[in-house]
Amino acid sequence: MRSQGATQPAQSARPADGEAPLPELYADLGQANIQALWTQAEDLMPRSPAPRAVPWLWRWDTVLALAGRAGQAVPIGRGGERRALALANPGLAGLPFATGTLWGAIQYLNPRESAPAHRHSSAAIRFVLQGQGVWTTVDGEACPMARGDLVLTPSMTWHEHHSGSDEPMAWFDGLDLPLVNALDASFFEPAAAGYLDAGRAAPARSRSAALYAHPGLVPSAAPATGRHSPLLVYRREHTARALAEMAEATGQGDAELRFADPVHGRDALPTMRCAMRRLAAGTRTPTTRSVGSSIIVVFAGRGTSVIDGTAFRWGPGDVLAVPSWCAVDHEPAETAELFVLSDAPVLEALRLDRTEVLNQPQAVTGAWSGG
Numbered sequence: 001m002r003s004q005g006a007t008q009p010a011q012s013a014r015p016a017d018g019e020a021p022l023p024e025l026y027a028d029l030g031q032a033n034i035q036a037l038w039t040q041a042e043d044l045m046p047r048s049p050a051p052r053a054v055p056w057l058w059r060w061d062t063v064l065a066l067a068g069r070a071g072q073a074v075p076i077g078r079g080g081e082r083r084a085l086a087l088a089n090p091g092l093a094g095l096p097f098a099t100g101t102l103w104g105a106i107q108y109l110n111p112r113e114s115a116p117a118h119r120h121s122s123a124a125i126r127f128v129l130q131g132q133g134v135w136t137t138v139d140g141e142a143c144p145m146a147r148g149d150l151v152l153t154p155s156m157t158w159h160e161h162h163s164g165s166d167e168p169m170a171w172f173d174g175l176d177l178p179l180v181n182a183l184d185a186s187f188f189e190p191a192a193a194g195y196l197d198a199g200r201a202a203p204a205r206s207r208s209a210a211l212y213a214h215p216g217l218v219p220s221a222a223p224a225t226g227r228h229s230p231l232l233v234y235r236r237e238h239t240a241r242a243l244a245e246m247a248e249a250t251g252q253g254d255a256e257l258r259f260a261d262p263v264h265g266r267d268a269l270p271t272m273r274c275a276m277r278r279l280a281a282g283t284r285t286p287t288t289r290s291v292g293s294s295i296i297v298v299f300a301g302r303g304t305s306v307i308d309g310t311a312f313r314w315g316p317g318d319v320l321a322v323p324s325w326c327a328v329d330h331e332p333a334e335t336a337e338l339f340v341l342s343d344a345p346v347l348e349a350l351r352l353d354r355t356e357v358l359n360q361p362q363a364v365t366g367a368w369s370g371g
């Protein structure tokens with residue numbers, strides 16, 4: 001039971017013999033909208049993070065089939081202006097959030113469809129799982145999207161999606177929306193009709209990639225804003241090459257790269273970390289737990305992850321939720337690539353970050369069998 005709003009004083013608040021009875025005090029506190037600390041339940045300040053979200057897995061086949069049905073049945077334009085299916089963590093009592101701080105969804109665009117421009121204070125990322133020939137316009141810059149590409153739509157940037165493709169397109173959307181809502185910092189604005197010229201075809205490359213996607217080289221003139229990465233699209237060809245060369249150079253079965261602001265070196269967005277982790281067949285990662293939550297999108301490969309004792313078997317397109325402070329380890333059955341979205345930059349900025357490496361592989365006490 002949550003403590004907020006509790007009206008019953010705790011046992012220890014009873015008056016000792018000879019003391020004045022307290023009910024009157026509690027009644028008067030309640031009248032004044034004041035609560036005594038000693039009447040609160042212990043979960044007011046847990047000894048370690050106690051997220052309501054639970055470890056979970058959404059299977060790609062299930063989500064894609066439902067997205068395809070939504071694509072047939074529901075036009076874009078219904079609330080939110082996007083055909084996005086939110087991955088709703090069953091621990092969050094019906095909220096459409098994957099973890100306590102992160103929104104995760106699969107968005108589906110039919111051939112030649114468009115999703116209109118809007119902007120919001122929540123930042124978003126798109127990580128493409130299927131298709132090509134779609135572009136997202138971010139503050140007027142057309143960004144091509146194909147499988148394995150990462151596109152940023154930072155806070156308050158205008159964005160719209162267009163398909164020039166003959167195939168449906170599906171991508172993973174990640175937003176910091178639950179966090180922004182918890183901070184009461186949400187703003188949303190639809191664009192005026194005809195706001196942007198969408199262009200007629202997916203561009204070969206974005207303007208920001210022309211300026212910022214060359215290794216170790218950045219324009220001498222400062223970018224317009226330091227609030228987020230000036231590079232808005234991270235193409236699959238670069239990610240694939242970087243991961244392969246890192247794995248080869250280090251000889252490590254576990255290689256992880258972070259999508260960084262090429263000018264400042266910090267995370268591409270101030271509220272969310274995006275990373276790509278390559279796990280070679282035969283690797284078993286150490287068991288770790290971190291403060292802050294993450295969403296893992298399986299880009300390629302198969303394997304098993306154990307999250308707080310529950311074993312989840314995964315394959316391409318599956319999405320996992322890892323709530324705060326849950327122990328996690330991964331064991332790929334074949335070489336795998338995982339896209340990892342987390343709220344780590346927020347925890348680090350607030351100096352609340354903490355990671356523990358647990359020595360023992362964790363005991364498996366359950367296996368996932370739903371989703």
Ligand code: 1HN
Nearest residue numbers: 080082084107159173175177
């Ligand atoms: C949004 O703007 C997009 O632009 C996707 O594609 C998902 C979920 C909640 C609020 C805004 C998009 C969203 C969203």
